[in-house]
Amino acid sequence: MAKIRGSALEAPDPxxxxxxxxxxxxxxxxxxxxYLEALNPEQREAVETLDGPLLVLAGAGTGKTRVLTTRIAHxxxxxxxxxxxxxxxxxxxxxxxxxxxxxxxxxxxxVEGMPWLGTFHAIGVKILRRHAELVDLKPSFTVLDxxxxxxxxxxxxxxxxxxxxxxxxxxxxxxxxxxxxxxxMPARVPDGESFAFAxxxxxxxxxxxxxxxxxLNAADFGDLLLENLRLFQEHPDVLAQxxxxxxxxxxxxxxxxxVAQYLWLRxxxxxxxxxxxxxxxxxxxxxxxxxxxxxxxxxxxxxxxxKVIRLERNYRSTGHILGAASGLIAHNQGRLGKTLRTDxxxxxxxxxxxxxxxEEEARIIGEDIEQAQRQxxxxxxxxxxxRASFQMRAFEDRFITLGLPYRVVGGPRFYERxxxxxATAYFDVTLNPANDLKFxxxxxxPRRGLGESTLKSxxxxxxxxxxxxxxxARLIVETEELKPRARKSLADLIASFDRWRSLIETMRHTEIxxxxxxxxxxxxxxxxEKSPQAASKLENLKELIRFMxxxxxxxxxxxxxxxVMDANTEEGTDxxxxxxxxxxxxxxxxxxxxxxxxxxxxxxxxxxxxxxRSGLEEERRLAHVGLTRARLKAKITFAQNRRxxxxxxxxxxxxxxxxxxxxxxxxxxxxxxxxxYGASRFDTAETLFASGFYETPGWRRAQRNRxxxxxxxxxxxxxxxxxxxxxxxxxxxxxxxxxxxxxVFHQKFGYGRIAHVDGNKLTVDxxxxxxxxxxxxxxxxx
DNA sequence: AACTAATACTTTTTT
DNA sequence: AGTATTAGTT
Numbered sequence: 001m002a003k004i005r006g007s008a009l010e011a012p013d014p015x016x017x018x019x020x021x022x023x024x025x026x027x028x029x030x031x032x033x034x035y036l037e038a039l040n041p042e043q044r045e046a047v048e049t050l051d052g053p054l055l056v057l058a059g060a061g062t063g064k065t066r067v068l069t070t071r072i073a074h075x076x077x078x079x080x081x082x083x084x085x086x087x088x089x090x091x092x093x094x095x096x097x098x099x100x101x102x103x104x105x106x107x108x109x110x111v112e113g114m115p116w117l118g119t120f121h122a123i124g125v126k127i128l129r130r131h132a133e134l135v136d137l138k139p140s141f142t143v144l145d146x147x148x149x150x151x152x153x154x155x156x157x158x159x160x161x162x163x164x165x166x167x168x169x170x171x172x173x174x175x176x177x178x179x180x181x182x183x184x185m186p187a188r189v190p191d192g193e194s195f196a197f198a199x200x201x202x203x204x205x206x207x208x209x210x211x212x213x214x215x216l217n218a219a220d221f222g223d224l225l226l227e228n229l230r231l232f233q234e235h236p237d238v239l240a241q242x243x244x245x246x247x248x249x250x251x252x253x254x255x256x257x258x259v260a261q262y263l264w265l266r267x268x269x270x271x272x273x274x275x276x277x278x279x280x281x282x283x284x285x286x287x288x289x290x291x292x293x294x295x296x297x298x299x300x301x302x303x304x305x306x307k308v309i310r311l312e313r314n315y316r317s318t319g320h321i322l323g324a325a326s327g328l329i330a331h332n333q334g335r336l337g338k339t340l341r342t343d344x345x346x347x348x349x350x351x352x353x354x355x356x357x358x359e360e361e362a363r364i365i366g367e368d369i370e371q372a373q374r375q376x377x378x379x380x381x382x383x384x385x386x387r388a389s390f391q392m393r394a395f396e397d398r399f400i401t402l403g404l405p406y407r408v409v410g411g412p413r414f415y416e417r418x419x420x421x422x423a424t425a426y427f428d429v430t431l432n433p434a435n436d437l438k439f440x441x442x443x444x445x446p447r448r449g450l451g452e453s454t455l456k457s458x459x460x461x462x463x464x465x466x467x468x469x470x471x472x473a474r475l476i477v478e479t480e481e482l483k484p485r486a487r488k489s490l491a492d493l494i495a496s497f498d499r500w501r502s503l504i505e506t507m508r509h510t511e512i513x514x515x516x517x518x519x520x521x522x523x524x525x526x527x528x529e530k531s532p533q534a535a536s537k538l539e540n541l542k543e544l545i546r547f548m549x550x551x552x553x554x555x556x557x558x559x560x561x562x563x564v565m566d567a568n569t570e571e572g573t574d575x576x577x578x579x580x581x582x583x584x585x586x587x588x589x590x591x592x593x594x595x596x597x598x599x600x601x602x603x604x605x606x607x608x609x610x611x612x613r614s615g616l617e618e619e620r621r622l623a624h625v626g627l628t629r630a631r632l633k634a635k636i637t638f639a640q641n642r643r644x645x646x647x648x649x650x651x652x653x654x655x656x657x658x659x660x661x662x663x664x665x666x667x668x669x670x671x672x673x674x675x676x677y678g679a680s681r682f683d684t685a686e687t688l689f690a691s692g693f694y695e696t697p698g699w700r701r702a703q704r705n706r707x708x709x710x711x712x713x714x715x716x717x718x719x720x721x722x723x724x725x726x727x728x729x730x731x732x733x734x735x736x737x738x739x740x741x742x743x744v745f746h747q748k749f750g751y752g753r754i755a756h757v758d759g760n761k762l763t764v765d766x767x768x769x770x771x772x773x774x775x776x777x778x779x780x781x782x
Numbered sequence: 783a784a785c786t787a788a789t790a791c792t793t794t795t796t797t
Numbered sequence: 798a799g800t801a802t803t804a805g806t807t
């Protein structure tokens with residue numbers, strides 16, 4: 001992972017009349033340019049059309065990233081702009097990273113960095129920090145994560161006496177997000193939508209929420225764009241400055257932009273008009289979180305004089321896979337229309353197979369994978385793409401039994417984990433004691449007797465004095481307000497934070513981090529915890545510290561964390577990939593399995609219910625994305641029976657299966673079962689459940705591969721496998737050797753004698769404190 | 783403040 | 798069915 005130094009490595013802005021063009025570059029223009037020779041005619045046109053708005057419709061596997069990166073290289077090589085004059089936006093950090101790397105390769109790493117290449121949010125923050133005062137923030141504002149957001153909204157609801165049961169904070173948070181996605185400020189919330197929450201209070205709550213954010217000197221993710229919009233709209237001079245700066249703009253995955261992002265881009269593009277958007281309307285699968293396919297469909301009207309280039313040559317998949325995918329997506333209306341084609345071989349047809357239930361589905365796919373593996377297929381080139389994450393379970397169970405290594409891609413991200421958020425909250429408060437939400441998060445974690453009532457007094461005082469909670473805490477410990485125990489505890493906490501803060505200048509940031517986690521009792525909390533996850537949480541904390549090494553300062557690290565919810569994906573080991581269709585976008589594999597093509601699951605019922613035909617079309621695009629991930633082989637399966645909310649339900653094969661062109665599909669009929677395509681195509685599936693399965697070679701092999709000790713004893717491949725170091729040891733066997741009658745010492749209660757042992761719980765008669773139940777790891781032999 | 787009982791959920795996810 | 802969060806109880 002790239003080392004992150006201080007920000008803004010910017011080349012000086014050139015004055016308008018001084019073209020940034022060296023003599024050697026000038027010479028190069030007249031010769032053949034090698035990186036252009038490697039492109040096909042359409043790609044080349046997309047790279048060389050530099051002036052005016054350009055939409056590149058890039059179907060799956062047509063070299064979209066290549067066009068984008070080559071285009072940047074080309075602009076630089078021609079000397080049309082400095083790196084700092086190019087705005088290039090992506091949705092994910094991963095995409096940004098990849099683009100940075102590939103541009104660097106193309107131009108030989110001469111350019112020290114593209115300061116304006118990044119995600120919408122990262123660029124949004126950068127601009128906001130420069131002009132924070134203009135949107136009522138200080139340049140040091142913090143970025144709230146979803147937890148903080150919910151906590152804040154809960155407080156607002158409580159203040160308004162709104163029943164949180166009837167009107168959940170989550171719901172309002174979702175609505176606010178929705179408005180921000182659409183670029184709607186509180187004043188412009190439509191009446192109808194305002195009435196969808198707490199009898200019309202939604203608009204006012206949204207306004208109150210925004211006010212609170214300013215008071216806290218904070219912005220949520222939506223604000224990073226919305227406040228940018230406000231900045232540009234209210235300060236035309238600032239806008240003009242950026243319009244002038246960005247000589248060229250490039251946008252990746254344009255079909256995923258929401259209204260706010262679109263407005264932002266359009267404002268900026270009014271300067272140079274050199275905006276190039278790359279996307280694929282057939283891969284728009286994020287409508288449910290505010291993406292507007294319309295943005296891409298309307299491009300030509302939004303940017304008059306726009307040129308549209310279609311990339312339809314697919315370099316990824318074989319003919320049959322492409323044919324199947326194209327045939328499927330052709331059922332969608334309201335698309336810009338592309339026909340993917342390949343010069344390559346037809347390859348194998350797309351396989352379709354019915355199964356009795358999800359367990360059999362997992363069994364069949366497991367066998368297929370093992371067979372492929374025997375033929376030399378690398379597991380990391382195999383992927384199982386599911387519609388919903390609950391489907392993963394059957395596969396995980398099966399793979400554990402088989403001893404087949406797998407990796408879950410996506411899932412709970414590293415920085416979203418509880419322990420990581422707690423830890424970073426500690427760092428946040430150390431650096432910035434005024435961060436109320438983070439302070440609240442950890443004030444009683446680990447438990448230190450600072451519960452609801454203490455917090456209430458704190459809030460009261462903070463509100464009365466108009467100061468942050470931390471400051472209020474400082475005041476309150478000087479009074480008799482709190483009970484002695486809470487008062488002492490809070491005073492200790494404040495003193496600790498003060499001390500940690502005083503060390504920032506002198507101590508290495510990683511050491512401070514360790515010190516904080518140690519002295520706060522946070523690591524001890526997990527060491528004491530006996531749950532199975534405790535060990536991996538400790539491991540994650542160590543990983544966090546390790547990761548901090550890559551930064552120079554604590555502050556630099558925290559800025560990164562707030563924006564990059566991105567775990568470092570440990571590559572290296574050869575594992576099958578298991579993920580949702582959504583997280584598969586942008587990836588490709590030799591061999592792709594697409595289970596769960598059931599009516600109600602792949603066109604997901606809820607999508608159908610909530611969004612009707614547009615929902616169905618998005619589901620179809622999802623299916624299309626799935627198919628086009630495959631290079632060589634694709635296999636679709638469906639199950640007759642599936643458990644939904646605990647109840648067994650019959651399921652029908654997805655309508656998308658019927659929509660696949662017959663020529664490109666082959667129905668699997670292995671081991672004598674008669675799968676499908678009968679008179680009504682799939683009505684004979686009962687026979688799949690014929691007996692005798694347990695005699696199949698697959699089952700016997702499965703038994704052989706079963707790890708010793710059974711499935712439950714081995715670590716699930718999803719958890720980190722390497723658990724080392726003293727932390728874990730301390731959590732597993734601290735109380736070993738403690739027996740009744742032994743003299744022990746406890747930090748809080750002093751010396752005593754063990755009266756009773758129950759697992760890791762001890763009953764101890766303390767000399768001073770009397771009989772107490774304690775956890776073994778808190779005592780040591782005396 | 784810790785434990786238990788009840789209740790609500792159950793599509794997809796980035797920043 | 799199973800979990801995860803929350804409310805209520807001690």
